[in-house]
Amino acid sequence: MNLTGMQIFKYLPGAKKAEGTNCKKCGCPTCMAYALKLAKKQADIEKCPHIPAELKEKFAESSKVQQHEIKLSQTLITGGENVMYRHDKTFVHPTVAAIELDSDDKDFDKKLDKIAAYEIERIGEKFKIDAIYLTGQNIETATKKIEAKNIAVISQNSPFKIIKGSDINELETLSKEAIFLGEKDIILEYDFKNLPKAVEQLTLIRRAAILRRHEPLTYPVMVRFPKDLDSLEIVAAASVLICRYANIIVLPEFDEATVSTLFTLRQNIYTNPQKPLQVEAKVYEFNEPDKNAPILLTTNFALTYFAVAGELEALPFGSYLVVTPSDGMSVLTAWSADKFTAELVARSVKNYGLLEKVNTRKIIIPGLLAHMQEELQEAMPEWQIVTGTIEACQIPEFLKQS
Amino acid sequence: MKNIDLSFGIKEKIREVKLENLSIGGNSARSFMKENNNSAKPLLAIEIPYILDNTYPEILKKEWGCDSCEQMLEKAQNIGADIISIKFNLSEDNVDDKLEGVKEFLKTVLSKVKTPLILRGANNDPVDFKLLPLLAENAPKQCIISFAQETTYEQIVPVVAKHGHIIVLRSPIDINLAKELNILSIDKGIEPEKILIDPDMGGLGYGLDYGYSIIEKVKQAAFDGDTMLNMPVIAFIGEESYRAKEAKSDTFSSQWGDYEKRAAMWEIAGASAMVSAGADVVVLWNPKSIKAMKSVFESEVK
Numbered sequence: 001m002n003l004t005g006m007q008i009f010k011y012l013p014g015a016k017k018a019e020g021t022n023c024k025k026c027g028c029p030t031c032m033a034y035a036l037k038l039a040k041k042q043a044d045i046e047k048c049p050h051i052p053a054e055l056k057e058k059f060a061e062s063s064k065v066q067q068h069e070i071k072l073s074q075t076l077i078t079g080g081e082n083v084m085y086r087h088d089k090t091f092v093h094p095t096v097a098a099i100e101l102d103s104d105d106k107d108f109d110k111k112l113d114k115i116a117a118y119e120i121e122r123i124g125e126k127f128k129i130d131a132i133y134l135t136g137q138n139i140e141t142a143t144k145k146i147e148a149k150n151i152a153v154i155s156q157n158s159p160f161k162i163i164k165g166s167d168i169n170e171l172e173t174l175s176k177e178a179i180f181l182g183e184k185d186i187i188l189e190y191d192f193k194n195l196p197k198a199v200e201q202l203t204l205i206r207r208a209a210i211l212r213r214h215e216p217l218t219y220p221v222m223v224r225f226p227k228d229l230d231s232l233e234i235v236a237a238a239s240v241l242i243c244r245y246a247n248i249i250v251l252p253e254f255d256e257a258t259v260s261t262l263f264t265l266r267q268n269i270y271t272n273p274q275k276p277l278q279v280e281a282k283v284y285e286f287n288e289p290d291k292n293a294p295i296l297l298t299t300n301f302a303l304t305y306f307a308v309a310g311e312l313e314a315l316p317f318g319s320y321l322v323v324t325p326s327d328g329m330s331v332l333t334a335w336s337a338d339k340f341t342a343e344l345v346a347r348s349v350k351n352y353g354l355l356e357k358v359n360t361r362k363i364i365i366p367g368l369l370a371h372m373q374e375e376l377q378e379a380m381p382e383w384q385i386v387t388g389t390i391e392a393c394q395i396p397e398f399l400k401q402s
Numbered sequence: 403m404k405n406i407d408l409s410f411g412i413k414e415k416i417r418e419v420k421l422e423n424l425s426i427g428g429n430s431a432r433s434f435m436k437e438n439n440n441s442a443k444p445l446l447a448i449e450i451p452y453i454l455d456n457t458y459p460e461i462l463k464k465e466w467g468c469d470s471c472e473q474m475l476e477k478a479q480n481i482g483a484d485i486i487s488i489k490f491n492l493s494e495d496n497v498d499d500k501l502e503g504v505k506e507f508l509k510t511v512l513s514k515v516k517t518p519l520i521l522r523g524a525n526n527d528p529v530d531f532k533l534l535p536l537l538a539e540n541a542p543k544q545c546i547i548s549f550a551q552e553t554t555y556e557q558i559v560p561v562v563a564k565h566g567h568i569i570v571l572r573s574p575i576d577i578n579l580a581k582e583l584n585i586l587s588i589d590k591g592i593e594p595e596k597i598l599i600d601p602d603m604g605g606l607g608y609g610l611d612y613g614y615s616i617i618e619k620v621k622q623a624a625f626d627g628d629t630m631l632n633m634p635v636i637a638f639i640g641e642e643s644y645r646a647k648e649a650k651s652d653t654f655s656s657q658w659g660d661y662e663k664r665a666a667m668w669e670i671a672g673a674s675a676m677v678s679a680g681a682d683v684v685v686l687w688n689p690k691s692i693k694a695m696k697s698v699f700e701s702e703v704k
Contacts, residue, residue: 084410085622087615120657122607169403194701199434199678207408214406232694235667239674240434240698243614257659261606261667264648265675268611303609310647 002039003062009035011055012048020050064213070160070185070220072096073152076130078187078247079220084210090272095241096248097259097266098131098154100224103142115254116149120263123277123302127263133224133250154222154248160185166193168204168217175216186219187248192226195237202245220247227252234258239265277302278328283352284309289318291359294399296388297345298366299326299334307392315396322363324348331366342372342379355382364388364398412438414627416682419568419595419634421544422518424484426598427634427682432621434699444677444699446692447485447520447685449640450474452492452504459650461665462687472511479517481689482696485546487520488512489641490533497529504533505540513542520546520570520685527553535561546570548636549600552583559590570636572600575612577619577631584630597633598683605642605649606672613637614679621680637676640687643669666690 013020014031028034037043069080134155165171208217326334334340367390418428429442523530548570550558573579603613624632649668652661
């Protein structure tokens with residue numbers, strides 16, 4: 001853990017009103033100001049003549065990197081993780097999804113084209129294959145072709161050093177040697193034998209990095225899956241390792257269903273738990289709605305939006321969905337946090353200019369907010385407020401009946 | 403690495419729940435880890451519906467190739483599942499007419515099943531008030547009864563306790579509510595050794611991350627020694643997975659991949675994440691998931 005300003009301040013003369021309190025020799029007006037700067041690593045610890053050895057030691061320890069960030073290409077960074085669990089803060093750089101390709105493969109161009117053409121979108125985020133793990137003899141030519149498609153290349157010619165080992169001890173030894181020889185950018189490639197062993201070794205490596213800041217293991221870890229696993233087994237193994245500490249996964253072949261599934265899991269795990277996914281607050285249109293199409297309303301929590309949008313998209317007629325600016329909170333959370341008030345709803349609907357745009361005069365609100373109906377009705381007298389369903393999946397039935 | 407301590411925050415064991423020859427929990431290691439002279443092995447359950455109707459995903463009907471619950475049950479016993487779960491999917495409209503049939507089914511069909519059983523209600527309070535006590539009273543052997551929640555535990559827990567079964571307690575993705583429901587249910591007479599925690603969850607792509615993090619937090623509380631949160635965790639991920647349109651609709655673009663494959667993968671990815679977070683039992687719907695996960699999770703012994 002990095003030291004906070006207050007943790008540092010405790011050791012300074014200012015905290016004890018001791019000799020040297022606010023002496024300004026460090027260049028800061030007070031000990032407190034200096035402590036805050038130290039915490040942000042904006043000051044030099046040697047400038048204070050009163051610092052005890054204990055703080056210097058703690059400070060040196062906390063200044064060590066937990067996991068290095070390595071650039072796989074101009075735009076792709078891996079590593080840089082600093083917690084064991086996503087709920088401790090958040091994970092940083094999503095697991096890199098790489099596909100293994102043999103540069104000597106006669107179908108190389110065809111395979112590369114297929115991989116480069118792949119793109120899916122989920123909850124406002126686009127996913128493409130991040131990198132190619134390149135083998136074979138023809139690496140130079142193949143690298144140029146891959147880079148031309150804006151995909152990162154991982155190979156023996158990469159500007160970073162790939163170290164291979166089958167357990168934590170072997171990787172530590174080899175990494176130490178590489179560091180001794182001056183390597184700065186290292187990738188630890190774990191030689192996958194079976195999943196339980198891989199989870200164990202990757203967990204120990206991540207602990208050595210995050211909790212102990214043990215330099216030889218503070219580099220991103222890559223796992224390459226063997227070709228003898230079938231695609232369902234790959235999904236099981238890769239899913240566990242996305243959760244349990246692989247920075248890069250290399251799949252033996254490209255398969256759309258596999259990567260779509262794994263990207264979805266990656267999105268779930270790497271979502272910042274302190275910041276819910278949200279969509280833009282505006283009026284969404286489905287299936288080219290006409291002036292008499294039904295209007296529904298909900299918050300901008302991404303999961304709520306997509307559940308409702310999925311249903312509206314599937315309907316044989318058009319509809320509008322008004323999405324309120326509720327800080328990405330779900331319906332009830334937003335209501336209890338005052339992010340879904342009658343006033344806010346009325347204002348949103350007004351700003352969107354719906355009244356002028358459509359002939360419909362009914363707005364359907366989420367069933368969970370039935371208790372707000374009267375309040376909303378008062379705030380929006382030009383509309384008729386109707387309470388809708390609690391579950392998104394009940395919407396089609398509800399609309400067909402009304 | 404000899405002089406670096408890589409142990410991490412495990413003071414106490416997960417509480418052990420015993421069901422026939424199965425040990426659920428009881429470990430002082432995280433999933434797949436060998437630590438503290440212990441290891442954790444996740445259990446895989448397969449779930450089938452009591453009534454095979456048109457609410458059951460077509461893709462799974464095809465996979466099972468069965469016309470009835472009885473046929474599915476036959477098959478379920480031969481796919482390597484540790485536990486078989488039967489979801490008694492009755493509704494308010496038919497529950498009164500069906501209860502006798504359920505009783506008969508327990509007596510004549512389930513009594514022959516050697517695999518440990520989960521008997522699951524309809525997740526509809528008015529139905530479960532009638533159904534769960536009947537399941538507890540007529541079960542042919544000790545079973546896991548699922549589930550009681552805030553609105554039903556007062557009625558359900560005492561009956562389940564009286565007949566010596568294990569109860570699943572479901573709380574809505576909140577560690578404090580999970581703990582509270584455990585305490586309240588113990589007050590109603592169930593032993594702590596007969597509780598499984600179901601923290602509820604969303605499937606892959608639909609809020610899985612919330613349930614995932616709750617399981618991680620529950621496990622940490624347990625390893626820290628919280629005796630009211632150290633019961634094993636069960637995750638009904640099959641049901642959640644097959645709610646997702648990615649798993650039950652083939653209307654996606656070709657970029658999303660072959661539908662049959664994706665439907666199976668959707669469940670496997672969600673379940674594997676739950677196991678990673680620390681779920682002790684994952685309940686699956688697709689036999690293919692059991693096969694793939696068993697093969698990968700137990701590959702060390704091969």
